[in-house]
Amino acid sequence: MPIKQSKTRLIPLILVPLIFLLSGCEFKDIDKDVFVSMMAIDLSDDEDKPYKITLKLYVPTSSFKQSPEPEYSYITQSGETFSEAIRLLESYSDKELEFGHSKLIVIGEELLKENKSKEILDFLLRRPDIQMISWLAVGRPSAEEIVKMLPQGENAAYPALFNYFDDIGTESQYIVTTYLFDFRRRIGENGIDPILPIIEINKNKSHFEINKSLVLADKKEPHELSTVFTGIFNMLSGNAETADLIIKEDGHYFIAKIDSMNTKYKVTVQDNNRIKIDIEVSLIGFISESQHPLETQNLSYYNQLFEKYEKKILKDFFNEMTDKGYDPIGFGIDYKSRTLHNTRMSNEEWDEAYKNAEINVTVIPKLKSTGTIQ
Amino acid sequence: MSRYYYYLILINMVANIIASVPTILLQYHKDGSVSSMALAVVTGTILVTIYTRFFNAFPGMTLPDLLMKTTSKWFYKPFIFFLALMWFVAGLITLVTFIFLLVRYLTPEMPVFQISLLLIFSIIFGCFMKTERVLYTIELILLITFPLILFIFYKAYTSKSIEWDFVKEAALYVNQLPNVNSFASCFFLFLGVANLFIFNRFFTKKQNFKWMHIAFIGIISTLTLFTTYFIPIGFNGFENIDDLVYPWITTSDSLRMEFFMIERVLFVFLLFYLGIAFLSILIHWHVSIEFLKYVFKLEEIKFRGFNLGKYIPILFFIAVSLLFVRVMNEYKLFRISIYFYNTLIIFFPLLIILFFYIKRSMKNADKAKQN
Numbered sequence: 125m126p127i128k129q130s131k132t133r134l135i136p137l138i139l140v141p142l143i144f145l146l147s148g149c150e151f152k153d154i155d156k157d158v159f160v161s162m163m164a165i166d167l168s169d170d171e172d173k174p175y176k177i178t179l180k181l182y183v184p185t186s187s188f189k190q191s192p193e194p195e196y197s198y199i200t201q202s203g204e205t206f207s208e209a210i211r212l213l214e215s216y217s218d219k220e221l222e223f224g225h226s227k228l229i230v231i232g233e234e235l236l237k238e239n240k241s242k243e244i245l246d247f248l249l250r251r252p253d254i255q256m257i258s259w260l261a262v263g264r265p266s267a268e269e270i271v272k273m274l275p276q277g278e279n280a281a282y283p284a285l286f287n288y289f290d291d292i293g294t295e296s297q298y299i300v301t302t303y304l305f306d307f308r309r310r311i312g313e314n315g316i317d318p319i320l321p322i323i324e325i326n327k328n329k330s331h332f333e334i335n336k337s338l339v340l341a342d343k344k345e346p347h348e349l350s351t352v353f354t355g356i357f358n359m360l361s362g363n364a365e366t367a368d369l370i371i372k373e374d375g376h377y378f379i380a381k382i383d384s385m386n387t388k389y390k391v392t393v394q395d396n397n398r399i400k401i402d403i404e405v406s407l408i409g410f411i412s413e414s415q416h417p418l419e420t421q422n423l424s425y426y427n428q429l430f431e432k433y434e435k436k437i438l439k440d441f442f443n444e445m446t447d448k449g450y451d452p453i454g455f456g457i458d459y460k461s462r463t464l465h466n467t468r469m470s471n472e473e474w475d476e477a478y479k480n481a482e483i484n485v486t487v488i489p490k491l492k493s494t495g496t497i498q
Numbered sequence: 499m500s501r502y503y504y505y506l507i508l509i510n511m512v513a514n515i516i517a518s519v520p521t522i523l524l525q526y527h528k529d530g531s532v533s534s535m536a537l538a539v540v541t542g543t544i545l546v547t548i549y550t551r552f553f554n555a556f557p558g559m560t561l562p563d564l565l566m567k568t569t570s571k572w573f574y575k576p577f578i579f580f581l582a583l584m585w586f587v588a589g590l591i592t593l594v595t596f597i598f599l600l601v602r603y604l605t606p607e608m609p610v611f612q613i614s615l616l617l618i619f620s621i622i623f624g625c626f627m628k629t630e631r632v633l634y635t636i637e638l639i640l641l642i643t644f645p646l647i648l649f650i651f652y653k654a655y656t657s658k659s660i661e662w663d664f665v666k667e668a669a670l671y672v673n674q675l676p677n678v679n680s681f682a683s684c685f686f687l688f689l690g691v692a693n694l695f696i697f698n699r700f701f702t703k704k705q706n707f708k709w710m711h712i713a714f715i716g717i718i719s720t721l722t723l724f725t726t727y728f729i730p731i732g733f734n735g736f737e738n739i740d741d742l743v744y745p746w747i748t749t750s751d752s753l754r755m756e757f758f759m760i761e762r763v764l765f766v767f768l769l770f771y772l773g774i775a776f777l778s779i780l781i782h783w784h785v786s787i788e789f790l791k792y793v794f795k796l797e798e799i800k801f802r803g804f805n806l807g808k809y810i811p812i813l814f815f816i817a818v819s820l821l822f823v824r825v826m827n828e829y830k831l832f833r834i835s836i837y838f839y840n841t842l843i844i845f846f847p848l849l850i851i852l853f854f855y856i857k858r859s860m861k862n863a864d865k866a867k868q869n
Contacts, residue, residue, distance in 0.1 A: 224762075252602050255762055256751035290756060305752035306659060309735025313664075362658070454663060461666035464673060465528075 155184065158219040159226075161196065161283055164267035165244060166232035168202040175235075176202040177209040178268045179221070182281065194280045198272055206247040224253045227286055229260050229304070230267040230323065236338065236346055241318075245308060256305040259289045262322045262338050270323050275331045285323070288334050297355045297364040298335035314471040315456020317341045319357065322348070339450045347450050356441045360387050360405070360453055368412065373429045378414035380430055380491055382407045391459040397469055399481040401455055405438065406488035411495050418494045427489040434487045442483045449479050499550075499705050502633045505640060506697060506781065507546065507715060510690025511722045512647070513778035514683075515746050516771045517595050518835040520726050522683040524739045527731070532672040534680035535723045542688030543716045545846065549691045550707055552853045556860070558702035561695040562792040568859040575793055581695065582789035584845075589782030590819060591835055593617065594826055596775045603747065604768055614823045615816075617776075622812055624780040625787050629699050632784050636777050643773040650767055651725055654753055660732040668731045682839035684723060689846060693781055696788045743828060787811055 159182045168176035183195040199216045203209030214221055231244060248254050263270035270285075278284040287293030289301045300321040310318035322336040337354045339347045349357060358364035359382075367382045389403045411418060411426065418426065445451065456474055469477065514520070523531045556564060561581075565574040597614050605613065624635060654660065694701075730745040733752045742748050750767035760766055790796060790811045799807030826834075 252606075256748060257754040257762065292756065303659065303752070303754075305733060305748070308738070309661070309664070309733070312738030312741075313735045314737065454661075457661070457663040457667060461663040461670070464670050465667075466673070 156219050157222040158182065158184070158217055159222050159224075161226060162228040162230065162271055162285065163223075163226055164230045164232070164263060164271040165206075165235060166263075166267045167235040167238060167240075170202055173202040173204050173209075174240075175204070175206055175209055176200065176232075176268070177206065177213065178271050179213060180271045180283075181217070181221075192280055194274060194278045194283070196274075200268065206244075222253075223251065224255070226254065227258050228283075228289070229254075229258055230263040230270050231260065231320070232267040233262055233264050233322075233338075234266065236262060236320075236340065239343070241311060241340060245311060248304060249308060254304070256303065258304050259286075260302050260304055260307050260320055261289075261334075262320045264322050264324045269325065270332075273325055273329065273332070285332065288332070289321075295365065296335070297358050297367040298351055300337045300354060300358060301363060311340075313457060314342075315451065315458075315460055315474065316454035317451050319349075319452040321354075339452045341450055344449070347448060349452075352437065353441050353444070356438065357452055359385055360389075360403075362387070369407070369430075369434060371426075371430050371433045373433045376414070376416060376426070376429055378411050378416075378418065378426070380407070380409050381412035382409035384408040389453070389455065389458065391455050391462070393459070393463075393469075393477075397473055397477045399455075399459075399477045400484065401442075401481055402484045402486070403438070403442070404486045404488065405434070406490060407434065408490040408492065410493040411491060414494075418498055420494055420498055423491060423494065426494075427491050430491055431487045431489040434489070435485050438485045438487065439483070442485065446479055446481050446483065449475060451478065455481075499707055499711050500701060502637070502697075502700060503550075503694075503705070505633065505636045506693045507688075507690040508718070509636065509640070509774065509777050509781060510693075511687045511719060512644070513592065513774050514687050514722075515726055516599065516775050517592055518832055519683045519686060520730060520745045521743065521832065522836060522839070523680050523727050524730060524742070524745050526677045526680045527668060527736065527739055528671060529680075530671075530674035530677040531680040531727065532669060533674055534676040535684050535727060536672070537676045538681055538684030538688070539716060539720050539723065542685055542719060543712060545685075545850075546688050546691045546715055547707075547712050548850055548853070549694060552857065553694045553698045553701070554705050554707055555857065556698070557704050558699060560699050560788070562789065564856050564860070566792075567863070568856050578789050579793045582786045582793065584842075585782045585786035585789065586815065586818075587838060589621075589779040589786065590822055591831070591838060592775055592778050592782070593621075593819060594823055594831055595835075596772070596779075597823055598826075598828060598831070599744065599747065599768065600772075602744075603764065610823055611820070614820055617779075618816055618819055621776065621779050621783060622815065624776075625783045625812075626808065627784070629697060629784070629788070632780065633697070633700055635780070639773045639777055643770040646766070647770050647774070650750065650753070650763060650770075651729075653755065653763070654725075654729050654733070654749070657733075657753060659752065659754075660729070661735075662732060664736045665728045665732045667736050668728060678840065678843075679836050682836070682843045685843050685846075686839050687719060687722065689842060692846060693785055696785045697781075783815065 160179050161182050162180045164178040164180075166176040166178070167174060178198060178200045181197045181199065183197055185191040185195065199213050201209045201212045201216070203212060210221070229248065235244070275284050288299055291301070300319055302318070302320050307318050307320070310316050318340045320338050320340070321334050322338055324333045324336070325331075326333050335351045335354060337349045337357065339349060341347070355364070355367060359367055365384075367385070369380045369382060371378050371380060385408065386406045387403070389401060392400045392402070394400060407430075445453075455478070459474070460468065523535070526534075553559075562574070562578050565578065593614075597610065597617065600613055601608070601610055624632065627635065726746075730742070730749045731739055733749045734742060734745065739745065747764065747768070751762065751764040753763040755761060755763055758766075791808075794807070796807035796810065797805060799805075799810070
């Protein structure tokens with residue numbers, strides 16, 4: 125069978141030389157890439173080039189032992205558009221900028237006040253390499269300062285700022301976590317407003333302080349939520365799983381540690397487009413600190429105090445929200461999810477009605493113990 | 499029913515997520531997509547039942563076999579050629595969509611040409627396999643990728659970030675008249691059964707097809723459509739959902755698995771879907787090539803004893819695909835997909851008339867034989 129043999133020999137003879145045509149990996153090696161760890165977007169002083177972008181880049185090191193301290197490099201550029209700034213930034217770095225691993229985007233407070241969130245969002249969404257699960261935050265006084273700050277006790281290669289948001293590190297009740305996709309859906313929808321955490325630096329420049337938040341709304345000034353209200357927002361929206369609540373009532377001053385909570389709300393519309401919002405919060409926990417001695421048999425009394433005080437704070441929170449017309453919890457979409465689209469009121473009507481909404485707060489206090497001492 | 503039968507149906511349903519079906523559905527999110535979906539589940543299940551019953555009556559026979567027995571040459575030759583063209587286009591649309599996705603997300607620095615060739619070659623090798631081997635390949639790849647895709651769906655459903663209020667809001671748009679384009683794209687999910695035109699060759703024994711099996715298909719299709727349409731809405735909101743060019747890619751990017759090997763689900767999702775898309779194109783093009791074999795009697799074209807004929811359509815396949823990748827942009831592809839799906843909703847129900855005709859003539863032929 126000479127013909128068949130020559131055929132089987134022919135195939136490798138053709139295939140083997142083809143290997144030499146292969147040019148190796150055409151994409152860039154990993155050491156020719158530099159990874160962006162976070163991005164800061166600010167308003168610049170230059171009016172022609174309003175956007176200032178600062179990138180925090182990981183400095184590649186061969187081993188952890190060689191550089192146990194965190195090391196970063198920073199590049200900054202202003203531009204008329206984001207892409208122009210990025211294009212120039214690429215010329216400042218000897219390596220290819222890789223945005224795929226950037227996990228946090230800090231936006232300067234000034235820029236948000238200019239109502240530029242739509243433009244920022246467009247840039248962030250249009251690029252396929254920016255993660256939809258990156259966190260968004262507001263930097264005060266400016267995003268650049270936040271990004272450039274190295275807090276005490278920061279680990280190498282994992283920026284401390286990530287720990288605040290990723291639910292693995294701290295689980296403070298005052299930290300709002302907003303993902304990029306969440307921000308996008310809240311901006312587009314009428315009936316739920318975007319909320320962003322505010323990152324501040326303490327006076328000694330030794331650590332961050334993240335316990336306030338900013339509610340944005342269309343065509344309105346961003347509204348800042350205080351620390352207490354941020355905590356309440358987190359509780360109501362299910363962001364926080366545990367919370368410490370202070371009770372100052374009737375001469376008592378104690379702190380309830382809540383380890384489980386449950387929030388239900390229901391929007392009902394009466395005739396003449398009057399809205400009634402019923403909110404039911406049940407708080408289960410124990411007392412963790414008190415200025416006066418407590419007695420176990422008085423637990424139901426403490427529960428009463430607790431209910432009274434929490435109701436007051438919750439009412440304050442909702443009054444502030446409805447009076448100014450901000451809706452970070454999403455009562456609007458709750459209403460939309462219960463009524464047919466052709467029978468419900470228009471967005472403008474809803475906004476108007478929301479401002480005059482009647483709010484009923486019910487707190488179900490369930491303090492189970494006074495702690496290990498009476 | 500044989501499990502291979504379900505694979506054929508399942509692949510077409512699952513693969514749609516990567517094709518333009520969700521994009522079309524979400525485009526008409528305020529113009530009757532929900533009711534179209536409901537309508538498509540009913541009509542689609544009926545179509546699947548009729549098709550399966552028909553082919554079950556003729557075990558082991560392909561549609562071209564049946565046509566050759568019952569119709570004359572002037573009819574079946576152009577008709578089968580038309581079918582071949584249709585199946586080729588179905589595969590082509592999936593291919594181009596996936597190539598665009600790969601270029602956009604996975605390998606932005608690689609030339610489109612190279613990616614296309616890479617994919618086309620691997621599919622073409624599959625197309626030459628025997629029909630039963632194609633089914634074995636499907637089983638193998640499905641076994642690897644499908645559990646992981648189900649896991650991603652499970653993660654999406656149980657995610658804390660999914661906002662069910664948006665889903666409810668979207669579902670309340672049910673009181674609208676169905677929309678043709680949405681209906682057509684949903685209907686496409688059920689057309690996996692049409693692959694029996696060739697794959698019936700494999701099912702040589704009469705199968706048991708009862709109400710239970712029909713109900714099973716109905717449930718699976720409902721779940722698929724629900725996932726396809728409502729999960730992206732839950733993650734990306736309702737109002738601006740039509741902005742998204744690839745809703746499912748954005749959705750998978752919105753998922754976060756902090757304790758998984760890769761935090762960003764997008765890449766895992768794309769890789770698994772590469773497998774599913776490969777299977778979908780493989781099935782369509784295999785059917786297309788088999789059709790062409792009937793039309794042109796390709797096996798008889800020989801060159802010095804070497805069977806050359808088989809390879810002729812391949813050249814066309816490669817050339818047309820490469821041309822298509824070059825000419826298309828996302829918008830054109832989207833429009834073409836809509837037109838294509840719309841022709842299918844007219845064509846496939848009409849085929850049922852042909853089935854009745856075939857069934858009658860076959861019965862008459864049987865009777866004539868007995869006499």
